[in-house]
Amino acid sequence: MFEKRYYYLITCQYLGYRFHGWQKQPQLKTVHLMIDKTLNFILEGKRFKTLGSGRTDAMVSANEAAFELFLYHEIEDLEAFLTHFNHNLPQDIRALTITEVNADFNVIQDSKIKEYIYVFAHGNKFHPFCAPVITTILDPLDTEAMKAGAKLFEGLHYFKSYCYKPTDHGVYNREIITCEIIENTLFTANFFPEQSYLLRVKAKGFMRNQIRLMMGVLIELGKGEKSLQDISDSLKPDNQIAIHYIAPASGLILNKIEYDTLPNVSTN
Numbered sequence: 184m185f186e187k188r189y190y191y192l193i194t195c196q197y198l199g200y201r202f203h204g205w206q207k208q209p210q211l212k213t214v215h216l217m218i219d220k221t222l223n224f225i226l227e228g229k230r231f232k233t234l235g236s237g238r239t240d241a242m243v244s245a246n247e248a249a250f251e252l253f254l255y256h257e258i259e260d261l262e263a264f265l266t267h268f269n270h271n272l273p274q275d276i277r278a279l280t281i282t283e284v285n286a287d288f289n290v291i292q293d294s295k296i297k298e299y300i301y302v303f304a305h306g307n308k309f310h311p312f313c314a315p316v317i318t319t320i321l322d323p324l325d326t327e328a329m330k331a332g333a334k335l336f337e338g339l340h341y342f343k344s345y346c347y348k349p350t351d352h353g354v355y356n357r358e359i360i361t362c363e364i365i366e367n368t369l370f371t372a373n374f375f376p377e378q379s380y381l382l383r384v385k386a387k388g389f390m391r392n393q394i395r396l397m398m399g400v401l402i403e404l405g406k407g408e409k410s411l412q413d414i415s416d417s418l419k420p421d422n423q424i425a426i427h428y429i430a431p432a433s434g435l436i437l438n439k440i441e442y443d444t445l446p447n448v449s450t451n
Contacts, residue, residue, distance in 0.1 A: 191252040191261075192282045192290065194440075198275040199244040200315035200433060206238050214239070214276065218250070221271045225264075230255050236290045236440055237297070240392070242432040244316060246300075247279065247439040251290035258283075294443040296360065297389065301382040301398045302367055302434045305405070310374040317370075317379060318434030324405030326380060329364050332404045332414050333382060336362040336397060340418035344426040345400075347392035361385040364401070383438075392429055399428035 195218070203211040207219075215235060222231055232253040239245060258264045261281045268278050304313070305320040313319065336359050343355040367379040382401065384394055400417065403409040417424040 186255050188286070189254045189257050190284045190286060190288060191254070191258065192249060192280075192284050192288065193252055194247055194249045194279040196246050196248065196277050196279060197244060198315055199239060199242050201275065203241045204239055204243065205235055205248075214245075215250075217273055217276060221268065221273075222252070225267055225271055226254075234290055236295070237388075237437075239437055240395075240432050240435075242315075243435045243437070244433075245437040248437055249290060249440050251284075251288070252281075294387070296385055296387055296441045298361075298383065298385045298438045298441075299389070299394050300369070300384075300436050300438045301394060301430065302370060302379060302436065303381070303398075303402075304376040304379040307376065309376045312372070312374045313376070315433055316436065317375070318431045320402060320405075322406055324402065325407070326364065326405065328411070329401045329405045332401050332411055333362045333364045335411065335414045335418070336384070341420045342390065342393060342418065343420075344417045344422060344424060345393045345396040346390040347396070347429070349390075353390070355390075357386065357388075357390070359384060359386050362397075395430045395432065395435060396426055396428075398430035398434075400426055402430060403428060 197214050199214070201212070202214050205214045207213055207215050215233070219233055222233065234251045236249040261283070265278055265281050272278065302316055303318045303320060305322065305324040308321065309317070309319050339356060339358045341355050342357045343349050343353065346353060346355065349355070362384050364380055364382050367381045369381065382398055384397070400409055400414060404411070404414065413424050416422050417426055
């Protein structure tokens, strides 16, 4: 007998500091695990499935992530469901919106743009409360050079050097829509340093540790250990520039996901 399925897109945000990333892993606390545990409780054991739009690494946070919820019964009151869901989620995860979509929507494959930010400060030891969302570089950094270096990543380039454990069969020609370093006015608190910065990167997709490797080479540039020419050369095929420094995870935040189209549910 055919069972009708219902499809919902849920956006959420989370502080990744105490989680081992998004993806479920044996014996580890992950964001996906806690979301599914909460859903299993509020749905009282009814059949469901969830599928995330992508993965974030351990300690990486999200200002706006997304996952798809598949059900075999209809949610009659979406706002009431969202309130009940949030009431039972742990305090470092919050659901933002819920939208019913149709069977044609695919949270992974549908065309989308992801924006990540990387928050950092430099030149001092700052308040420990900053640790979950700001990476502190104790050495002084040349932020003007870093701003120039970030712009070199924009456009279509060969990013094999910025992929963790690349293979000979990967697709490394990738386009970065936006890459810039600006002063941080997005996240503020009275214990934050007087001045902090963020790297903002937008693209249709990223490879494993790509942004943290990009940030790592920008930090090396800020310290004078790499040059602008090194970054330019590292984006060419068969380059010999070694890119090894992976910036710490806790400064990285998935800021938002933009879908080109969001198919509405047919009322026919």
